[in-house]
Amino acid sequence: MDDLYTVSPRISALLAGSAARRVGFDLAARKAALARLSATILAHRDAIAAAVAEDLAKPATEADLVEVLPVLSEIAHARRHLRAWMRPRRVMPTLMTLGTSAALYPQPKGVALVIAPWNFPFLLALSPVVSAIAAGNAVAVKPSELTPATSALIARILPQALPGLAEVFEGGPEISQALLAQPFDHIFFTGSPGVGKIVMAAAAKHLTPVTLELGGKSPVVLGEDADITRAAKWIAWGKVVNAGQICVAPDHVYAPQAMLPALGAAIRAEWQAMAKAGTTAIVNDRHYARLTALLADASAKGAQVEALGPDRPEARQMSARLLTGTTAEMAISSEEIFGPLLPLIPYRDLAEPIAAINAGPKPLTLYAFGGTDLVARLRAETSSGSLGVNLTIMPFIHANLPFGGIGNSGMGAAHGQMGFDSFSHLKPVMQNRFTLLPLMFPPYTGRVKRLKDLVLRLVR
Numbered sequence: 001m002d003d004l005y006t007v008s009p010r011i012s013a014l015l016a017g018s019a020a021r022r023v024g025f026d027l028a029a030r031k032a033a034l035a036r037l038s039a040t041i042l043a044h045r046d047a048i049a050a051a052v053a054e055d056l057a058k059p060a061t062e063a064d065l066v067e068v069l070p071v072l073s074e075i076a077h078a079r080r081h082l083r084a085w086m087r088p089r090r091v092m093p094t095l096m097t098l099g100t101s102a103a104l105y106p107q108p109k110g111v112a113l114v115i116a117p118w119n120f121p122f123l124l125a126l127s128p129v130v131s132a133i134a135a136g137n138a139v140a141v142k143p144s145e146l147t148p149a150t151s152a153l154i155a156r157i158l159p160q161a162l163p164g165l166a167e168v169f170e171g172g173p174e175i176s177q178a179l180l181a182q183p184f185d186h187i188f189f190t191g192s193p194g195v196g197k198i199v200m201a202a203a204a205k206h207l208t209p210v211t212l213e214l215g216g217k218s219p220v221v222l223g224e225d226a227d228i229t230r231a232a233k234w235i236a237w238g239k240v241v242n243a244g245q246i247c248v249a250p251d252h253v254y255a256p257q258a259m260l261p262a263l264g265a266a267i268r269a270e271w272q273a274m275a276k277a278g279t280t281a282i283v284n285d286r287h288y289a290r291l292t293a294l295l296a297d298a299s300a301k302g303a304q305v306e307a308l309g310p311d312r313p314e315a316r317q318m319s320a321r322l323l324t325g326t327t328a329e330m331a332i333s334s335e336e337i338f339g340p341l342l343p344l345i346p347y348r349d350l351a352e353p354i355a356a357i358n359a360g361p362k363p364l365t366l367y368a369f370g371g372t373d374l375v376a377r378l379r380a381e382t383s384s385g386s387l388g389v390n391l392t393i394m395p396f397i398h399a400n401l402p403f404g405g406i407g408n409s410g411m412g413a414a415h416g417q418m419g420f421d422s423f424s425h426l427k428p429v430m431q432n433r434f435t436l437l438p439l440m441f442p443p444y445t446g447r448v449k450r451l452k453d454l455v456l457r458l459v460r
Helices: 004-016 018-024 027-043 045-056 060-086 123-134 148-161 173-180 193-204 228-244 257-277 285-300 351-359 372-381 416-422 446-458
Strands: 089-091 100-108 111-115 138-142 166-168 186-190 210-213 219-222 252-256 304-307 321-324 341-347 365-369 386-389 424-432
Touching: 004 111, 004 138, 004 166, 004 173, 027 045, 027 060, 027 123, 027 148, 045 060, 045 148, 060 123, 060 228, 060 416, 111 123, 111 173, 123 138, 123 148, 123 186, 123 416, 138 173, 148 166, 173 193, 186 193, 193 210, 219 228, 219 351, 228 257, 228 341, 228 365, 252 257, 252 351, 257 321, 257 341, 285 304, 285 341, 341 351, 351 372, 365 372, 372 386, 416 424
Parallel strands: 111 138, 111 186, 138 166, 186 210, 219 252, 219 365, 252 341, 321 341, 365 386
Antiparallel strands: 089 100, 100 424, 304 321
């Protein structure tokens, strides 16, 4: 575990090597570093599963699927495409720049800070590291103190895989504050909007660019033509994997009134089948109490709550629950749930859920189940970080799509080339070949004025 006295010297060492790394960290070196990281992860699969099981009681198969596999996939994708990402990107001249050539040259920003959350403690710490290394940077990683076993494992294996390129800092909020006081070249934060504001304020002191992957209430909307069986399968999975502790988990569901009984029955059946695989724990007693308080508040104000099985409070394992009859006055209707509780909300006209979505903060993602008319209206009439159609969760793992929020749900993008670009400075380089612009340099003679008038006519 780090203390405040160990932070600055180790960060200074990373920062001191920034200029040399920009010159020497070429394509071959970056691919080699990513290959070492992949090999290290594969060699520690059992240890990763054991760590996340200790922290979150996550089943070993699920640990492979949602913690290890996405990182390995991100590494493989980066290594496969890195040569193309690093190439200069030519841009065409405009009328005013005829006779010049120009290109964007991706250049490492320097040293990045990654502050990771607890809900996917391995995946969300390592995925941004892949993009940072691919872009040629060194990286400091602050894992969550709420998942100490995984944090300790990352601190042990990451510097071994990436010597001189990665440092890991364990500890609580005081370590995060000490790191945020340092002049990093980029900060990548995943967590709540409230803490995101703190990170952004700290970054402003050094004018450090940030990528903020935040959260919010990601709604699901079913259309009249939705396939209830398919929708229930995807909604149930999206809500109970990791016990609903996912920034892109379906938060609540809007469905036509007549569909609600069949939808509830189908989700109930899917949950009961999925529960046989085991249940991830709620991360700590505070979050378990928060979810319990949401349920108590909803019940006291008239909502109907149906538990799909028994709870195990001593293990912080909470059964999935369907809620009906929720109202705007209930805390569960305004607070991000981040747990296995699913309100089902009826509507008579699609304008109702659209208005409700637009009345709140912009969601990180929005899910639509139905045909082209429903999708077209939600795409055009709402704003969200992403839109998933007839699926849940998956937009997060598509390496060729940018993942990120808008407004309260975040800023910037992650994954694939977009992640590479987030950790790069796309330096414009413009060269003069035979531009005629000097013909319009002062003094402003009659000829210059005639040329100026000609150009003004051409640009209309």
